[in-house]
Amino acid sequence: MAIYLDHAATTPVHPEVREAMLPYLDQYFGNPSSIHRYGREIRQAVDRARDQLARGLNADPSQIIFTSGGTEADNLALIGVALAQKERGRDHIITSAAEHHAVLDTCHYLERMGFRVTYLPVDATGQIQLDVLREAVSDRTALISIMYGNNEVGTLQPIRAIGELARERGILFHTDAVQAFGMEQLDVKELPVDLVTVSSHKINGPKGAGALYIGREVPLFPQMHGGQQERRRRAGTENVPGIVGFGKAAELAVANRKEHREQTMACRHAFLEELEASGIRYTVNGHPEHFLPHILNVSFPGVETEVMLMNMDLEGIACASGSACTSGTLEVSHVLKAMQLPEDVTRSAIRFSFGLGNTGEQAAEAARTAVQIARRLGQKGI
Amino acid sequence: MMVYLDNSATTRPDPEVIRVLSDVMENIYGNPSSLHGLGGKAERLVKQAREAVAKTLGVSPKGIVFTSGGTESNNAAIKGAAFQYQNRGRHLITTEVEHASVYEVCRQLQELGWKVTFLPVDVQGRVRPEDVEKALTSETVLVSVMHVNNEVGTVQPVQAIGSLLQAYPKVLFHVDAVQSFGKIPLRPKEWGIDLLSLSGHKFHGPKGVGCLYIREGLQLMPLLVGGGQEEGYRSGTQNVPGIAAFAKAALLAAEKGKQHAPRLYQWKMEMLQKLQSKLSGMMVNGDLSREGCAPHILSLAFPGLKSEVIVHALEEEGVFVSSKSACSSKGEKPSRVLKAMGLSDEEAVGAIRISMGLDTTQSDVEACTDALLRVIPQLQQVMKVHGS
Known part of the structure; x- marks a missing residue:
């Protein structure tokens, strides 16, 4: 029986989400921009989904921009704000070396467009240092972009402290909360953030939908031009079924957040208990206290990442080397590199990520399988 | 329906x-x-x-x-x-x-x-x-x-x-x-x-x-x-x-289009003939030759009427068409496309677009034709009364 432990890469669509979407593929297929009643009904569905997202973040519906996913939302936040801020003489961006590629690659792109980018280092737990950030900010800093929780090792960043520092200095703050949404409480009225990225397919919603929360008075230069959709901030016919599904997924994720945390935490504990009991050599990568419970990054020194992955896959267990977006490349993860971990740790790291439907028993079974493989392949004599 | x-x-x-x-x-x-x-x-x-x-x-x-x-x-x-x-x-x-x-x-x-x-x-x-x-x-x-x-x-x-x-x-x-x-x-x-x-x-x-x-x-x-x-x-x-x-x-679409597209063109032309023979004050926008037009789109203009009014009147009859491109249909301004083709403001604001799909049937087109034949003279009559 297959065990899927790669929920940080993507998640199965929740049956209720799928149910919610189906009518908008068939009976209610219209274009929300059409002026006839048929279009207006569809517009209301998009508005309902926007309300669901807004409630999930405690935002106003007008502050939600639907996009095609997390990558587009990150691109829009960074490029959109950077270009708007450049006109005001601000041409410096601060981010971290452990961000998702959607942010890092966008920063490289902005460098090519003449922006200066500071890539903050992270410590061995994956966190940035506030005093380093404080030194990096200047009057020309347009935007700070630091992820909420890391997608490879689960480390939470000191978001509140970063936000407070940003507010103090009058700098806009974007956080990629793709992994944190549905896991951490995200309240934009209470948290000092100006832009937040969320993605549907990471919370049991459909692929092809995401959103950017944008605070009032945050200047934004749109990246998709054309029709007047999304209050002229993102052109293109709305992906209605995708948006409806995303809205439902957000509602479910926020409503079930506590149970979901407990369930993934139980998986995590079950997994680690098995490892501990086995006596094999392993290390847990990330922060010992401040982490997303569903992401567990473990190294089995002596067993190459790819070898472990392939063997786990043969045993029917799906896990990952690093972020799915780069795992095709077989390079050592930039996150682990930035954490400056020893080479035998970075070369043997595996990400297990828990989610809907996973049980403690499944996690324990996966751990036992990993132990067997480690014993068989690398750590002989243990 | x-x-x-x-x-x-x-x-x-x-x-x-x-x-x-x-x-x-x-x-x-x-x-x-x-x-x-x-x-x-x-x-x-x-x-x-x-x-x-x-x-x-x-x-x-x-x-x-x-x-x-x-x-x-x-x-x-x-x-x-x-x-x-x-x-x-x-x-x-x-x-x-x-x-x-x-x-x-x-x-x-x-x-x-x-x-x-x-x-x-x-x-x-x-x-x-x-x-x-x-x-x-x-x-x-x-x-x-x-x-x-x-x-x-x-x-x-x-x-x-x-x-x-x-x-x-x-x-x-x-x-x-x-x-x-x-x-x-x-x-x-x-x-x-x-x-x-x-x-x-x-x-x-x-x-x-x-x-x-x-x-x-x-x-x-x-x-x-x-x-x-x-x-x-x-x-x-x-x-x-x-x-x-x-x-x-x-x-x-590649498969169905081959068979269906000629039919769409035929229905479009039949519709047009009926409308032209029975309605006054109607303009047809764009090319209508078989090679020069897409078979599924028909743009008509009724100078003196407002396209939104026509769209809503047709809606009452169960027929859904549009004023112009959906992506800009909320704008009050006359269509940029029609203006570029030389239509006056008055002509352009009275335009509607009828567009068929690969699932459109002949009876859909006939129902739309009938609805237009009912709706347009009524609206024109109202405008005359108000205008006089």
């Missing part, structure tokens, strides 16, 4: 398309970039979809990049080419009748310092190939001309433009084919097209998916970065169910 004749705004997904989308969503949820078996399954599905779409266009699968829709494809093509080749020059050529997602991108580039020539069109809405050639300069990097106009259905001479541009190998040719795919023949490779945009929900596919055909070997500055999916042309986790459903829709 509902008669849906607003297929240029969006179409009803084909039942088979819904089945594919729903099945894939339920069963193949892996991330195509993941190394494990589930990821592999998703990756293979995207590969098959790419091959299927490529086949319908007669191009290599390597040239197909999946996007979130027609707007993204147009943005990616035009900005991507403009930014990538700005060292060659900063001049673009397009027309006055493009869809907003081309027109607004060009205006944006204008603000950023590019020079853009917006070519005029004739009374039928057609650009002249010789005007394209005349507008070319040593600075021109891109020509963008739509295949079928979304408001009036006029077919642009993209084949002729593509062939004249063969003499200018450094000038790229982009075609927005969002309205033409599945309705009239489309051969990007034979026609010298370098970049071509398609949108799934315009041919009974899902919303949220489109594709950009990119001639092999052509570099573009990507619109979305981070992750390197789609060979680096378009980052972001692929919308696997959407992509599979898009491919299904493309195959179905």
Whole structure:
């Protein structure tokens, strides 16, 4: 029986989400921009989904921009704000070396467009240092972009402290909360953030939908031009079924957040208990206290990442080397590199990520399988 | 009963398309970039979809990049080419009748310092190939001309433009084919097209998916970065169910279109004959010749009436049409396209668009004809009373 432990890469669509979407593929297929009643009904569905997202973040519906996913939302936040801020003489961006590629690659792109980018280092737990950030900010800093929780090792960043520092200095703050949404409480009225990225397919919603929360008075230069959709901030016919599904997924994720945390935490504990009991050599990568419970990054020194992955896959267990977006490349993860971990740790790291439907028993079974493989392949004599 | 004749705004997904989308969503949820078996399954599905779409266009699968829709494809093509080749020059050529997602991108580039020539069109809405050639300069990097106009259905001479541009190998040719795919023949490779945009929900596919055909070997500055999916042309986790459903829709449209398109043209002409014989004060916009128009779009204008009023009156009769392009239908201003064709403000604000799909039946068209025959004289009568 297959065990899927790669929920940080993507998640199965929740049956209720799928149910919610189906009518908008068939009976209610219209274009929300059409002026006839048929279009207006569809517009209301998009508005309902926007309300669901807004409630999930405690935002106003007008502050939600639907996009095609997390990558587009990150691109829009960074490029959109950077270009708007450049006109005001601000041409410096601060981010971290452990961000998702959607942010890092966008920063490289902005460098090519003449922006200066500071890539903050992270410590061995994956966190940035506030005093380093404080030194990096200047009057020309347009935007700070630091992820909420890391997608490879689960480390939470000191978001509140970063936000407070940003507010103090009058700098806009974007956080990629793709992994944190549905896991951490995200309240934009209470948290000092100006832009937040969320993605549907990471919370049991459909692929092809995401959103950017944008605070009032945050200047934004749109990246998709054309029709007047999304209050002229993102052109293109709305992906209605995708948006409806995303809205439902957000509602479910926020409503079930506590149970979901407990369930993934139980998986995590079950997994680690098995490892501990086995006596094999392993290390847990990330922060010992401040982490997303569903992401567990473990190294089995002596067993190459790819070898472990392939063997786990043969045993029917799906896990990952690093972020799915780069795992095709077989390079050592930039996150682990930035954490400056020893080479035998970075070369043997595996990400297990828990989610809907996973049980403690499944996690324990996966751990036992990993132990067997480690014993068989690398750590002989243990 | 509902008669849906607003297929240029969006179409009803084909039942088979819904089945594919729903099945894939339920069963193949892996991330195509993941190394494990589930990821592999998703990756293979995207590969098959790419091959299927490529086949319908007669191009290599390597040239197909999946996007979130027609707007993204147009943005990616035009900005991507403009930014990538700005060292060659900063001049673009397009027309006055493009869809907003081309027109607004060009205006944006204008603000950023590019020079853009917006070519005029004739009374039928057609650009002249010789005007394209005349507008070319040593600075021109891109020509963008739509295949079928979304408001009036006029077919642009993209084949002729593509062939004249063969003499200018450094000038790229982009075609927005969002309205033409599945309705009239489309051969990007034979026609010298370098970049071509398609949108799934315009041919009974899902919303949220489109594709950009990119001639092999052509570099573009990507619109979305981070992750390197789609060979680096378009980052972001692929919308696997959407992509599979898009491919299904493309195959179905390519097949059905061949049989259905001639019928649509016939029904359009029959409808027109009836309306012309019984209504006064009606104008027909765009070309109506078999070769010169897309079979599924009919644009009519009733000077003195407001298009919104006609749309709502038809709605009362269960018939759904549109005032102009859905993407700009909220604007109060008369259509830019109709104005470019020489219509007066009064004529342009009285225009409606009737657009058929591959699921439209003859009785749909007849019901629309009957509804117009009832509604228009009534509205004209009201206007007369109020006007006198």
